[in-house]
């Protein structure tokens with residue numbers, strides 16, 4: 108079979124899936140990986156090129172997995188995030204553009220001195236690895252409970268050549284030995300019932316542990332409030348991603364005697380997405 112025929116057949120398969128927005132782009136990414144080309148150099152290949160049987164079989168297998176709802180990032184095994192590349196698989200949340208927005212805000216704080224930073228629920232390491240790469244003076248720690256996610260996190264720390272101290276612990280039992288200047292988190296924030304529906308409809312193929320924020324989606328934020336009251340330095344910031352409809356709850360949870368909400372920012376799509384809280388007392 109030629110590359111042209113294979114490309115056409117794969118695009119036809121993905122075109123039948125309503126959730127695939129760009130079958131042409133996704134097939135290009137999958138074939139580039141299998142042919143060991145970058146997506147742009149793939150465009151220079153001759154459509155008459157004969158394709159090996161193994162490549163053809165692997166391509167059909169990937170496309171069928173995609174058709175069954177697996178994300179293209181998890182099929183490819185990597186995802187670009189900010190200006191870095193992250194290994195991903197089914198054990199971590201597939202990095203989202205909304206989280207790049209949080210990272211951009213953090214980097215724009217322009218803090219150019221040694222500070223202590225904690226990323227709660229680090230997953231593949233998108234937040235902690237990217238800030239550590241851009242702010243090498245910061246002491247960055249990453250807290251994660253899932254052993255499988257930690258394996259990926261360690262590889263992303265190594266491949267991006269950064270210094271991040273990984274702590275394998277459950278946040279709900281975490282008592283650090285020191286306090287922090289910045290606490291960052293994109294915690295699980297979807298109500299349990301909605302997660303079940305998302306997974307059943309194949310609208311997400313992330314692990315339950317990365318999505319499930321308890322019955323009202325807010326369980327991690329309540330814990331983050333308690334934690335920041337104890338372990339955030341006065342003047343320090345807690346910066347969190349949350350659901351587009353959770354701004355009101357964030358303000359209710361985080362305005363307390365010791366904490367105050369500085370602002371809630373809207374993401375690139377104009378949705379309430381990141382809330383910044385300051386320790387005031």
Ligand SMILES: C[S@@+](CC[C@H](N)C(=O)[O-])C[C@H]1O[C@@H](n2cnc3c(N)ncnc32)[C@H](O)[C@@H]1O
Nearest residue numbers: 200228229230233251252253277278293294317
């Ligand atoms: C929404 S994901 C965010 C991953 C990553 N920070 C990102 O933004 O791409 C939340 C992460 O929190 C982790 N997590 C869930 N419960 C946890 C707990 N009790 N303690 C620590 N981490 C937890 C999950 O395993 C998952 O990796």
